[in-house]
Amino acid sequence: MPSRLETADHIVILGYFLLLIGIGLYFWRHMRQASDLFAGGRTVPWWLSGVSFYVTGFSAFTFVAYSEMAYRYGLVAVTLSWSAAAAMLAGTIFLAPRWQRARILSPVEFLEARYSPAIRQVLAWTGIPLRIIDGGLKIYATGIFVSVGLGYDLRWSIAGSGLVMLLYTFMGGLWAVLVTDYVQFIVLSVAVIVLVPLVFSRVEGLESLSAGAPADFLSPIGGPITPLYVLAFYMLVMLSYNGNWAYAQRFYSVRNEREARKAGSLAVALMVIGPPLFILPAVAARTLLPELMVPPNTPQYTYAALAVEFLPAGIMGLMIAAMFSATMSTLSSDYNVVASVVTEDIYRRLFDPGASERRRVLVGRLATLAVGLVTVGIGVLLTATAQRGLFEVMVTVFGLFVGPMLLPTLAGLLSRRLTHRGAAAGILAGFTSGISLYLYKAYVLTARPDVDPTWLRFDYEALTILTNIGVTAGAMVLVTLVERVTPEDRRRIAAFFDGLARPIAAPAPDATAAPPPFALIGHVTLGTGALLMIAAVVQTAGVGRAINVVAGGALVLVALVLYAVHRRVVARLAAAP
Template identity: 30%
Template sequence: MQHALVVQDRSLVYLVAAGFLVSLVGVGLVFRRFSSDSRDYFCANGQAKWWLVGGSLFMQSFSAWTFTGAAGAAYRAGWSVMVMYGAGVVANLFVARFAGPWFRQLRVTTQADAVRLRFGVGMEQFYSYLQLAAGFMFSGAQLFALAIFTSTILGFEVWAVIVVLGVVVLFYTAMSGAWAVLAADFVQALVLVPVTLMLAFICLARLGGLDGMFEAIEAAGLRGDFAPFKSTETVASLPGVSAGYFTLGFFVAWYLNTTIQNSSLLACGKYLAVKDGREARRAALLASGLALLGMMVFFLPPMAARLLVPEAIESLPLNNPAEGAYAGIALHLLPPGLVGLVLVAMCAATMSSLDGGITGLAAIITQNAYPALCRLFGRTPIEGRARLAMGRVVNLVCAVSVIALALVLAKMGAGGVFALVLDIIAVLLAPVALPLMLGVFVRRVQRFVAPMAIVCGLCTGAGAAFLPGWTGGEPWLYHERIFAVVVAGSCAFFAARRFGPRLDHDTAAIEAEFFARRDRPVDFAVEVGAGNDSRQMRVIGCFALALCGGFLLLALAESSRDHLGKFMVPAVFAGGIAVALFARAKVARSR
């Protein structure tokens, strides 16, 4: 049977989207007073509570691709995508056990600061400029991808969506920095978690529960396609699924790569904002728990779409119709107000990565590249409120640059350029993350070891990515490329460490300082002073209460009649969080 998957009340969807964007602008306005210097602005001065950071970690671990590309893969390949997303659960548990508390105890402001503390100034500058190049490309590509999907649902031009979403992110990040990023991510999670949970339960109810879903899979002849672990032959028969994905080798490589990246100094940024090592561990555990919830609920709707409305999904006006499976099943099962919330949740998934990426770029320029240039030219860097003002201006420039790059990608089209940008980022990320992870655990590492391992990994990754195309050979599969980079980078790292010269005095001093900080617990009262716990809880509680009211107002719309129970799910969730935060704020203030 053919279903018309279109928005029935487009004006209500526009209203929901506008309300969401206004709430993010409100976050920037409210949190602008939380920053008094550049350390406040770029890492919340190590004062953020674990639940705020944990929610932000969860939101920045995925993007709208989860609900488009990954949802399309779940539509075709079923349970395999759930297994794939379990990597975030495992990686965050590993970080909670080891690296999370260590990251906070480094007592630095940016990731590049942590790299300098471990490997010296030269490595800091190498990382800074490499991260700037990759970060601008990645953020521009993210904004472009989000605009493509959003414009398809809302019917706007891609360039207009890029400008509107980019300006909103620009506003609240430039105004309030890390505090606004953390708060906006948490507010976005208050929308995304209950909405995705509700849609998953509605899909299961329509199928008759899990037993009914398994029966429907069997009846549709999809048992082999939906199997968690697949053979290369099965994967080859699935349209739109890359060769080699969802095999045992793929999962081993995916979990390994995710754990390496989450445990490297590349990922330490969020943990620098929490109060101490104990709160860093709790933040990682919260992120792991939310990742487990997301793994279970994000991909049930596209799988249900394959069982309930496959003809309608295949008729969607997208280059790859399966990528519209999540939005399609939402249009099929939900009233317009909740469709708007689903769209908002999908936007939040990318905006949460985009805001952190832009602020991270501004932090590297302001805290690492700028002081190095001042030293080079014999100038004294500005400090205090002057550095804070500079950080805001740089953040503004970074956001404008990302918007411009996304507009360039939109002008050139969504074909080869977009894929090339993502390939370049993929080639860069794994080789850089590996030595920056090993350096957190391994001692007696000479200065040249990490750059040598990075260069070796980059050469291996670039060769695996591009040589087959140039020579006419078969492209390497994902897990073959990851294994090659990890083996080559690890061999270079440990061989150079083993057979290189002994540590000189300066390198030994740098290493001793790194591990001394890593292992020394933070005394918050002595090192930071008075916290603002109750203030954080009260402000976020107010935003949660406003969201609760907004969800209930949507239930009053004519198109929402007979759907009150569905609107109560996100309303009760946000209201419950608000009550809990107000109660904890009262306790914290009394202390």
């Protein structure tokens, strides 16, 4: 598909990247301590953390993988996407206060106090490759959209966007990630809200949505997606979200437990509303763009093809920025939180226990740089080697890791009974089970002509996930029940849960900390609106110009509201004793 980019598109994309780098430069001077770099000084506003919580769950991978599923199988994609809302709700109710009270700077730091130094190191070292591989998949998905929408060289596009994202995370830490998440939320929302009515203006009634599609296309469960697969997928997402390092970071970076719950509740509401808005156009694409089922086209191109087909010239740049922004949000969060694990759980714990704050910030930035470069490299490598559907690759990778990695982590926060030997048994049994089932599928079942490939791709994956989770949980429970708990273990567990029983105190004011973010967010919102206005000026008259003017004007109004809020907050802080 040829590129349709015009001057207005390039203005939006280039200006957007400059805004991101500017945010990183702004926060550079406020990153004085490790808690600033990795936890935002624990002063992040709940609404900003909630928006970041929601946006971090999106990426170009989400658009490519879920839109491909929606194009092929219909509304079941919405059913699967809502698994994230269920997982966020459970985490908000049961885990938000515990992540707060764990008093940590990295999400695996508490494992030493709860279990043992060995468990902390095992889960730190195994978690880093998972996050990097996941990041590589997301960058690869971005490349799919870029190759269709922009016509740029795929590898250079991946490398360029990845390096911009890495630069602002390297400079500004968690605060830069959170503020840019807000920008990305604005860009993503505007792009999707523009696309939805343009697509459905071409749909002739609900009946036409399923024309030429499978009979169960508009059913909540359909195609090869069975109830068993939905159950396994919901369990997978429940564990992966609530044990996800970046999501845990959103809970412990706000001021207190009440704000942690408010942040989680906002993310849940957004996750219920958001997925149908971006998935429904992909459902309509089955009727409007039937050629995507004909090779060399592929349903992986669904969202890019919709943008090329329906967005007016100039707005295409906004959608490209939205794809970049979604992936940048997820990966910048991963870069920051993986760097916190490298710094706090590996470098400081094993090599330099007495490291100064300045040294830890330096190591954190270098770790961010290293993790980011490796992730970009994996994304570039996947452009030449990835063959399977992205959704299936994601389910396979997470199915191997989630049970043995995250069940012991989450159980350590929730249960007093589980011992460190029980956790170790669960980790070992889970990895053994997952790898064995994967090898059995890859080298035995795929070679048998009597095995249905569709069953192998979906229901076997579901059985693998459920078995892996069950084996991990069973080993944890069995070893915990039969072993004799030592007095030292009892004291360690009691001390950890005594800490969880004490609410965390709000951080004291710090003159060097990052100031309230309302004014900066107002500047960024105003800048985004100005980009759309400039894009409108260089466009010819038409629908595209009108949409840019309306969207830009709306963002200017939002910026004015943020400036007013900033003045009120500053006045209240000045009046406080």
